[in-house]
Amino acid sequence: MNAPSKPNAQLETGRATRNxxxxxxxxxxxxxxFSESESEIGVSxxxxxxxxxxSTVHRLAQTLVxxxxxxxxxxxxxxxxxxxxxxLGTLVRRRMDLPNEARPYLFDLRKLTGETIILGIPSDGAVMHIYDLESPQALAMKSDLGARKPAFCSAVGRAIYAFAPQAVVDEMLAGPLTRRTPKSVTDPARLRAIFAEVRERGFAMEDEENEPGIRGIAAPVRDSSGAVIGAVGIAGPLQRLSLEALEGFSQPLLSAVATISSRLGYTAAYQHGLGN
Known part of the structure; x- marks a missing residue:
């Protein structure tokens, strides 16, 4: 029997894809x-x-079951x-609720610190900024809304992934860790030690490790189950922010994320170093 011609094979592949x-x-x-008025429906x-x-409905329904x-x-x-x-809907709602509940406290932090305020969420081993409030000062960190950035070298990323399941951290640290600045830490052992320090202190810091000339501090936000679903960060230029001044923002930052977490249903007492 002759083998099918290449055009026929491509035709079959196209038909299978359409199906x-x-x-x-x-x-x-x-x-x-399905709707509120029709919550249960039969095959016919x-x-x-x-x-x-x-038969098509039955096959698809069994797969969905x-x-x-x-x-x-x-x-x-x-x-x-x-x-x-x-x-699945709960996952979507968490992401919708987070910026809505966080917004007034982000504005309060910007007013208090005068620096750029960031709200980030985990995104496949990276971090995504879903809310940025730029500093009103002339010299400031620029907004990067919607961008995915490496998590290992940013304060927001560290504040999130320090509390992630071990398997997630292992996968992230096993991948290529590209140095973004001369100060970026890429050694997995050192990063694990940094994550442990974040869990101990309750907040993360970065010193020109993600962007040259920028320092930052961030703390995690938790949902009703206690899981870390994001982080709030404060970032600014090193000309204005010494490491001591940056760490001085830790208390208002921790207070803000505690309030946001409580509004998302987190009821346990918010403590430094709270683990998974």
């Missing part, structure tokens, strides 16, 4: 079919809503949204 995309779209429409009704075969995104009522065999969606 997969079609299945993904149908699965999304299936989940969106779903097939009618989606205008697809019942296996992933926890759907559940099947054993009494009537109808489907309903699963708790897996609640978990």
């Amino acid at each position: 997969r995309l079609s299945s993904v779209a149908t699965a999304i429409h299936l989940l969106k079919a 009704a779903l097939a009618k809503k989606l205008k697809v075969a019942k 296996a992933e926890g995104l759907l559940e099947q009522n054993p009494q009537n065999e109808r489907y309903r949204l699963g708790v897996g969606l609640f978990a």
